[in-house]
Amino acid sequence: MSKKTKRYNGGRDPDEKFETSMIGKIALFLGPFMLGIVIFTIYPFINAFLMSFKENFSILRNTFSGWGLANYRKVLNDPIFLSGLKTTIKYVVIVVPISLIISIVIAVLLNNTRRFKAILQTAYFMPLVTSTAAISLVFRFIFANEGGLINKIITTLGQTQINFLGTNRWSEFVLYIFGIWNILPFTIILLLAGLQNIDPQYYTAAKVDGAKTLDIFTNITVPLLSPTIALVAIVNSISAFKVFDYVFQLYNKPGPGYNLYTIIYYIYEKFGGTKPQYGHAAAASIVLFFIIAVFTLLQRVLQKKTNY
C-alpha cells in the first residue's frame, strides 16, 4: 500500500494523506467533463422541466403568469403534436424491428464466415464512419425523380417512374429505408459482440443433439443472444423516438407534405420560428423524456430477465 501511495503521490512524502491528493486529481481530470455535463445537460434539463410548468412564459423578459399544467394541456390536445407523436411511433415500430431482424441475420452470417472477414468488416463499418449527411445525398440521388438510379431502372423496365421524394406515401417509405440503413452498422456491431460471447460449445452440443442450422439458430443462437437483442432494441427505440435529422437531411423539411413531422420537429419548431412557444416546447420535451424513460426502465427489466 505504501509503495502504491508513493507512486501515486509522485514521489512526495508517502505519509501525506492519500485521499486529499487523489481528490484533487480526480477533480482535475473529471472537472472539465463534469462542467460540460452540468452546463449542457443537467442545467438545461432542470430548466426545461421548470419551464414546462411556467404558464405564458417569455424567455426574453423572463416572465410568466404562474405555475401550472397549461402547457401540458395545450400540447397533449394539440392535433399537430398528436400527429407528430403518431408519426414518431410509426417510425419506431417500423424501423426498429425491421432493422433488428436484418441485423441479426447479417450478424449471424458474418459470425459464421471466416473468409472475406476483412472486406465485410469494412463494408458494414462504412455507414458508421460516413456522415449521414453524405449518405442522405446518395439516397437523394438514388431515389431522385429525374435521373435517379431506381427510376432509371424502373423506366428501362418500361414502367412509369415513381416520385419517391415528392409524395407523402413514398417519402415515408424512403425515410424508413434511410433510417434502417443508418441504424444497421451500430446494431450489427453490437450483435456481433454478443454473438462472440456465445460459447461455440453450445453449437457443437446442439449439433450432436441432432440440430440442423435453422434449429440451432432458433433454439440456441437467438435465445442466447437475447440480452444483446433486448439492449439493442431499446437503445435503437430510444434513438428512433428522437428522429429528426434523417427527415431534415432527406427533405430539408418535415417531408414533402409535412407528413413526416416528428416530435422533435414539433419541439424544434416551437422553439424557433416567428412566434416561439417555449413552454409548449418544454412540455413536449418532458413528454418525450417520459416515453424514453419508460423504455429505459423496460430495458433494465428485460436485461435482468435474460441474464443467464
Next chain:
Amino acid sequence: MEVRIEDLVKRFDDVVAVNKVNATFESGKLIALLGPSGCGKSTMLNMLSGIMPVTEGKIYFDDRDVTMLSPDKREVGLVFQNYALYPHMSVLENICFPLKIKRVPKAERIEKAKEYARMVHIDDYLDRLPKELSGGQQQRVAIARALVKRPKLLLLDEPLSNLDAKLRVEMREEIRRIQRESGVTTVFVTHDQEEATSISDYIMLMKLGVKQQFAKTRNLYNDPANLFVADFIGNPTINQLHGIYEKGNFRPDAYENAIPIGRYQIEDGSRVVFASRPESVIVEKKNGKTVMEVEETYVSGKDTLCVLKAGDGRLRAYVDNDSAPQEKDLVSVSFRDRGVFVFNEESGERYYE
C-alpha cells in the same frame, strides 16, 4: 452397437493428434480412453461423435461406415467436459432438447425426459436453470440429455474432472450404474488411471496419438504391453530398475547382487528395465539374499508400503502390517513371478519368457 475404427488418423497441420489407431469396441461395454494430457483422447472422441472430420481411416458403427456422417445422423450422445448445458433452458428443457429437434410430440418428450431425469436422480430439479445446479447435478443432466435420444453410443469427455474427490467417486459409480442399466456402448475419456480402472470393462491407453494397449482392464495391470503401460497403470507406480540381462539374471546398475529372472528371449548383455509391482516384491528378515535398507514406511489399510534403498534407486514394496519392518532395518529382497516384467530399455518393448 459395436464400434470399429480402422487406421484412424487426425492431423492438425504438423501435429499428429491421433496416429493410425485400430480398435473394436464391443457392444454394450464401457471403454475407458486413457492417456496423459494431449495424447489425442478428445480428438478421438470428437471424431467418433462426428464433430471433427477424420484425416484418414474409417469409423464403423456395426457394419455401417459412418466416417463421413455428420453428428446429427450418428445417433451418439456426448457429455462434454464442462457439460455444455444450454444456459437458457431449464433442466427439463435441456433433457427434452434432442427430442424436440426430432419433433417428438411435447407430451411424449416431457414424459421421456422425466423418465431419464429419474434415472440419473435429478428429477427434483426439473425447473432449475443450469447455473442453479452443482457440478455433479449438472453432469447428471448432461448424461440424461445424452441418453434421452437413446444413442447407440455414449461418449463422455473427462466428465468428472470438475468435481471434488468425493463426488468424483460417487459419480463414477453412478455412471457405471447408468451404463449398465441402459446397456449403451460407452467411451469414457479420462487421464486418471485409477478412474479408468475402477469404471471400465476395457481400457485403451494412448500416448502421443498412438495406441499403446487396448485390453481388458485387469489385463492392462497384469499384462502390460510395454513400459509406458506398466508405468502408467498402478498406484504406487511400478518399480523400475535399469541394468543388464545376462543368462537368466538381471544385473542392476544400482547395486551388486544379480536377480534371477528366468529365461527371456534376450541377447546376453542387453540393457533392460526390470519392473516389479510393489506387491510382487518380497521383503524378508535379513538372510542370504539381496540386502537393502528400509528408508520409509507408510501404513495404508492392512498393508504397509516400504520404501527400500536399492543402491541409488528406490524400490517400493507392500508388506503385511504384522510382518512389516521398521525404518532403518536391513531386509532381504526377492521377487515373485507374478507382476514382474522385463522391458527393452530403449524402446520400452516388453520381453516375454
